[in-house]
Amino acid sequence: MQQQPTEVVSPRHDPPPTGGSGDVSDALMAKPTWSDHDLIGHGIPIYDVPFVTVGGGLGSFAMVDILRVAGVSAEHMVALSDLDQPSETYEHLAKNSQIPSHERLRSDSGSVLDCLWGWPGYALREAIADRNPKRAWQVMTEPILAEYFTPKAGQVYESVTREANRIGWSSMVKKGVVRTVRRREGGEYFVLFTPATGTAATKRIAYRCRYVHIAVGYPGVKFLPDLQAYRDKYQDYAKVLNAYEPHLHAYEEMLRRPTTVLVRGSGIVASRVLQRIIDDRDNTGAQTTIVHLFRSYPDGYQGDKRTFRRPARNGWSYQAFNYPKSAWGGQIRYTLEKLEGQERSDYIDQLGGTNTAPRKDWQEQLDRGLEQGFYKQLRGTVKTVEPTADGRQVNTVVTTPDGYELGIEADFIIDATGLEASIEEHRVLKDLLSYGGADKNPKGRLNVDHDFLVRGTESGAGRLYASGSITLGGYYAGVDSFLGLQYASLRIADAMAAEGFCKKIGPLRSAAQWTRWARNKTP
Amino acid sequence: MTPTLSGRMQSRFVLLLIVGVPLTLVLGAVLPRPTATTTLSDMYEVFFAALVLVGVVGIVWELIYHGLQQFRWEKDWPTIFGLVTGIPEGIVVYLLLDRGFPWEFGDVPISLFLQMFILVWIAIWLIANGPLQIFFPRWRYQGGRFI
């Protein structure tokens, strides 16, 4: 199928493309800014469109959704992506980390990705769909009389798909991989794209655009260094596992025979992995023993001020969401916005760090496990990770806080630390750092301003924005969350409205658009 | 909700204005009058005095709430708090009205006051917890501030 260009143009004031291979050359890649002629000379066709979002996941979706509401037509936007549906990558990661569609997520009722107004939230929708006021009551009384309401994963996917259809998402998606974003001589940008095979005549095509939005999600998952070293050395990908990668075979094996599993990490992903293992014990008779290794072991309160501390128990720090709620839109958001550099980075660590949700069902399982001995906790730092003599298990030698050395032989090691790779691992981001004028913030991610503009990348009237986890360390803590993606999109859309690209979403437009949303009519 | 101090004040006044005032206009007309001689303007006099008191005394309440909020790690104000704070606030407003503050109304029947106060309080609470965002999508990110 031939890709439908938004608008094919012969490059402005220039002769039509001649010659060239349709691919980049080393010489071109070494040139920080590109001219129209450069691309013509390489036989790379240029397409004009004002706005390009790179990624096509939930972050791109949130951005495009708001711009549609702000009056931008679908023809003026392109989403370059490896996905058909915006929630695909998320679904994949969620499934791997043991969140199937019927399980509940870790964000609140108002974090509705399909609806920038946040109302009606997931709780009210679930109450209406089930004709049961229970969830509405829960959201009204959370977290005082009930635990926080959190939506089922499946509900999020469905609502995103509905909204994607409403805004004409599929007409904006071009499938393939973005190779690089370069500044254009004379202003604006080129987004160099490798379309999916068979969808274009040349290997590469370029989008010439005034606005670029980058939402590429996680640059990659990362292992704990000692586990990565083990994997590299012994090429063992079956016993040492990352919770974000497919690892179902381990749970299947646990059903077949009694096994010992070593779990590393004490965040939300660890909670889910433990739940899966204990559910299997409870429901299908698995006889798994869990050894849970803690690097730090908070117990009691974390923080010494009565006005700034959170509960911790048995090695876990507890809070409902990744950050305190007001980091998304209250006191803490404003405090953070005023901080710079290392101070900001430290404050984000205090608010976040490793933590999990205080769910009663999880705590019940762990307390029972500790009591009955199938769940053991251990503190210490890892000294070595090696195969056992018979090669069937992996032996982890741990130095405990009081200086002893302990060996743990396990059939599986699950790394649930959720470490993310550095942004340089991503080709587009690395390129932006090398050639695009971007630099890093104290957390090693993209340095963005309050409006999520990537500092240093301006190109004449061109603006480059980013959202999602690649901007962590900036002026907003919850960047890698549904609500954070929507917040970033709203800030970006407001900045673009100030430059005249779209309409400002004032009360009247907002209400008019909400009624269109409610009736499932195109924006 | 995750209000800031100025967001609290702004939200209180804006909601009283855009929800409280129109609703009070309706309630004054439709709620049963206590005596045969009570006129519409008598009703409005008491009701709007109550509304003004909710606003003015509310400044003190918000300072107290804000103080209490500091002891919450999340720096949030759970939805249910927004509802139950109506109880102390209602009591104080009634006592003030009954003691002739801001001016003498004569006897204010408690049942009439309760009907008006509860309806207005719940309406504001419901609208603040969602529908308001239909018009003000940035409000929830701004700690309840409008400007």
Ligand SMILES: Cc1cc2nc3c(=O)[nH]c(=O)nc-3n(C[C@H](O)[C@H](O)[C@H](O)COP(=O)(O)OP(=O)(O)OC[C@H]3O[C@@H](n4cnc5c(N)ncnc54)[C@H](O)[C@@H]3O)c2cc1C
């Ligand atoms: C297991 C898990 C659970 C989570 N649970 C919650 C939750 O409960 N609540 C919440 O609010 N948040 C949650 N999050 C956080 C966050 O909301 C999601 O990670 C969300 O998917 C982030 O959206 P994104 O657009 O940044 O990334 P993604 O949705 O991953 O989309 C980015 C896309 O860009 C693509 N891409 C990358 N490079 C290129 C390129 N060069 N060319 C083309 N395409 C490219 C990627 O392949 C990917 O498909 C969770 C995250 C994880 C991992």
